[in-house]
Amino acid sequence: DIQMTQSPSAMSASVGDRVTITCRASQGISNYLVWFQQKPGKVPKRLIYAISSLQSGVPSRFSGSGSGTEFTLTISSLQPEDFATYYCLQHSGYPLTFGGGTKVEIK
Amino acid sequence: EVQLVESGGGLVQPGGSLRLSCAASGFTLSDHYIDWVRQVPGKGLEWVGRSRNRAYSHTTEYDASVKGRFTISRDESENSLYLQMNSLKTEDTAVYYCIRGPRGVSGTDLYFYYMDVWGKGTTVTVSS
Numbered sequence: 001d002i003q004m005t006q007s008p009s010a011m012s013a014s015v016g017d018r019v020t021i022t023c024r025a026s027q028g029i030s031n032y033l034v035w036f037q038q039k040p041g042k043v044p045k046r047l048i049y050a051i052s053s054l055q056s057g058v059p060s061r062f063s064g065s066g067s068g069t070e071f072t073l074t075i076s077s078l079q080p081e082d083f084a085t086y087y088c089l090q091h092s093g094y095p096l097t098f099g100g101g102t103k104v105e106i107k
Numbered sequence: 108e109v110q111l112v113e114s115g116g117g118l119v120q121p122g123g124s125l126r127l128s129c130a131a132s133g134f135t136l137s138d139h140y141i142d143w144v145r146q147v148p149g150k151g152l153e154w155v156g157r158s159r160n161r162a163y164s165h166t167t168e169y170d171a172s173v174k175g176r177f178t179i180s181r182d183e184s185e186n187s188l189y190l191q192m193n194s195l196k197t198e199d200t201a202v203y204y205c206i207r208g209p210r211g212v213s214g215t216d217l218y219f220y221y222m223d224v225w226g227k228g229t230t231v232t233v234s235s
Contacts, residue, residue: 034221036152043204043225044152050218087152091221095170096142096154 006099023088109133116229129205140208145201
């Protein structure tokens with residue numbers, strides 16, 4: 001199985017901060033990488049697919065990058081509505097595997 | 108509007124069975140792979156299994172934790188999909204989401220639709 005190690009598991013940040021979340025895959029996954037956002041009590045929402053393609057309707061402050069085994073989700077200027085938990089997903093091989101999640105909290 | 112609606116969750120005893128349904132509207136279910144993902148409240152996301160689309164003969168994949176106990180099937184006439192869960196364990200307790208997947212294995216058909224639409228989920232509780 002491909003393990004997805006997400007870091008940090010939690011973080012505190014202020015509105016306007018630049019936030020970076022990392023996912024490391026246990027082996028190369030090409031561009032089979034998706035990022036999701038989940039707010040408390042809500043359904044996960046896709047933010048980015050294929051490493052860096054922005055989902056329609058998602059603000060441009062969200063971006064994705066990376067290659068091989070290391071991938072990054074960046075929020076360029078954190079907004080109040082961005083406080084949530086973020087997950088990465090690899091779909092290079094079965095079983096599909098998610099990262100453990102990064103909870104972004106208000107400082 | 109494109110949406111998925113799950114139903115069929117509930118309370119079941121260990122060793123019991125439950126069948127979840129996933130109804131699609133706004134798109135043709137048979138054109139897409141469909142995934143099931145579950146989430147224990149307060150915990151992370153876990154992939155359960157997948158049904159490929161009609162072009163790939165609705166073949167399935169499962170996580171090892173459910174293989175042999177869970178089965179995904181489809182009813183094209185109803186634009187619906189099912190997750191039959193047998194021999195349920197307490198660790199199967201979770202919210203189960205039905206999710207739209209790709210239409211193919213490359214290019215836009217793969218990436219554009221990859222887990223882009225989620226149902227609201229249905230709760231399964233396995234307890235005596």
